[in-house]
Amino acid sequence: MDRTAEGYDKATLLTLAERYTCPDRVRFLQGAGVDLMIGRRRGYRIWDLDGRELLDLHLNGGVYNLGHRNPEVVGALTEALTSLDIGNHHFPSGERALLAEELVNRTSGMRYAVFASGGGEAVDLAIKSARRATGRGRVVSAKDAYHGHTGLALAAGDESAATSFGSGGAPGEFRRVPFNDVQAMAEALAGQDVAAVILETVPATVGFLPPDPGYLAEVKRLCDLNGTMFIADEVQTGLGRTGSLWGVDLFDVVPDILVTGKGLSGGIYPIAATLLSERAGNWLETDGWGHVSTFGGAELGCVVARTVLTLTQAQQTRDHVVHLIGLWREGLAELQTRYPEWLTDIRQTGLCIGVEFNNEAGGMVMTRLLFDEGVWAMFAGFDRRYLQLKPGLLLSVDETQEALAALDRACQKAAGL
Numbered sequence: 001m002d003r004t005a006e007g008y009d010k011a012t013l014l015t016l017a018e019r020y021t022c023p024d025r026v027r028f029l030q031g032a033g034v035d036l037m038i039g040r041r042r043g044y045r046i047w048d049l050d051g052r053e054l055l056d057l058h059l060n061g062g063v064y065n066l067g068h069r070n071p072e073v074v075g076a077l078t079e080a081l082t083s084l085d086i087g088n089h090h091f092p093s094g095e096r097a098l099l100a101e102e103l104v105n106r107t108s109g110m111r112y113a114v115f116a117s118g119g120g121e122a123v124d125l126a127i128k129s130a131r132r133a134t135g136r137g138r139v140v141s142a143k144d145a146y147h148g149h150t151g152l153a154l155a156a157g158d159e160s161a162a163t164s165f166g167s168g169g170a171p172g173e174f175r176r177v178p179f180n181d182v183q184a185m186a187e188a189l190a191g192q193d194v195a196a197v198i199l200e201t202v203p204a205t206v207g208f209l210p211p212d213p214g215y216l217a218e219v220k221r222l223c224d225l226n227g228t229m230f231i232a233d234e235v236q237t238g239l240g241r242t243g244s245l246w247g248v249d250l251f252d253v254v255p256d257i258l259v260t261g262k263g264l265s266g267g268i269y270p271i272a273a274t275l276l277s278e279r280a281g282n283w284l285e286t287d288g289w290g291h292v293s294t295f296g297g298a299e300l301g302c303v304v305a306r307t308v309l310t311l312t313q314a315q316q317t318r319d320h321v322v323h324l325i326g327l328w329r330e331g332l333a334e335l336q337t338r339y340p341e342w343l344t345d346i347r348q349t350g351l352c353i354g355v356e357f358n359n360e361a362g363g364m365v366m367t368r369l370l371f372d373e374g375v376w377a378m379f380a381g382f383d384r385r386y387l388q389l390k391p392g393l394l395l396s397v398d399e400t401q402e403a404l405a406a407l408d409r410a411c412q413k414a415a416g417l
């Protein structure tokens with residue numbers, strides 16, 4: 001038996017979680033055979049409270065890009081805790097200033113950084129800024145996009161999720177077009193009344209669908225032509241996951257606004273950021289309290305985020321990511337030759353990987369089989385044929401081989417079903 005929260009056993013804690021947190025989610029996962037309650041965690045390993053060890057290939061969407069409890073990240077936070085706290089958001093902060101400078105200098109086209117405590121809040125600010133800069137209200141996003149569950153982020157995402165909370169906006173305020181459909185985007189922007197287009201650079205929740213060659217650049221061109229701002233949601237694709245610091249760098253696109261979160265926290269202190277171009281953030285010059293967030297840009301989080309940037313940008317990390325990208329490419333191609341009827345598509349943009357299996361719920365089947373094989377990887381919520389794989393930036397070669405071997409065994413089982 002592993003260590004449990006204050007000595008409770010797993011069954012009791014699951015009962016409490018089901019009763020007091022989100023009953024439906026707890027029941028769904030248990031029904032799907034994934035009764036995981038994470039106890040110990042280290043590097044890319046997590047241990048269920050019942051002691052079972054899993055290799056984490058989902059990383060909570062990239063929160064753990066650098067591993068669970070990365071010692072250097074933990075060290076930076078521990079050191080910061082000897083003198084800092086959250087800080088006071090009304091006053092200028094040295095920690096916020098240094099992080100803002102670093103983010104702005106590392107990101108093409110940006111001039112300001114505003115901090116948030118999570119990705120949804122940062123997306124909300126991105127949309128608010130675009131509206132203020134353009135004086136327009138409408139927002140265009142991709143069908144089956146995911147931008148978070150706060151107000152504007154929710155409205156820009158899946159329509160049913162937004163309307164179920166009465167948060168879908170006024171008719172025509174939030175419009176969705178298919179990703180990779182240039183014509184649909186051109187039509188949506190032609191009225192010159194759209195404040196912002198928001199896109200995930202490689203949409204995660206449909207299984208990391210890569211943008212067609214030239215698509216993102218063409219969307220940006222259409223935005224410029226029609227006076228619309230281009231918001232790049234890099235909450236999952238940023239911070240080295242594509243092999244570049246930002247996914248947009250890979251596609252030679254300079255957005256007006258870029259949103260980052262998840263991995264910026266080092267998995268240890270929540271922080272997210274909205275990076276704004278001169279035009280998008282101009283309101284910051286005249287309206288100092290135009291946006292406030294008590295916890296956004298907490299100083300402890302700023303220290304952590306700077307450590308994350310340093311580790312992510314280290315030449316050694318970048319070289320390792322290039323190596324890993326190649327290993328996954330070769331390993332998955334090899335698997336596809338072994339199971340051509342079952343493993344039907346591989347989408348890979350750096351370490352953003354979606355794998356399709358020949359069944360409407362193939363990704364879910366593989367999630368369950370991999371769980372039994374000691375690997376945690378999650379199906380794509382908006383296209384359950386796909387499994388998402390988000391290997392850590394510092395995953396070792398041995399761990400990569402272990403993961404590929406587990407995939408092989410899972411495919412073997414599934415193909416024989």
Ligand SMILES: Cc1ncc(COP(=O)(O)O)c(C=O)c1O
Nearest residue numbers: 061118119120146147148235236
């Ligand atoms: C692409 C993308 N944008 C935004 C968000 C929202 O981030 P948060 O859950 O921190 O609000 C997520 C979270 O999964 C995401 O994947």
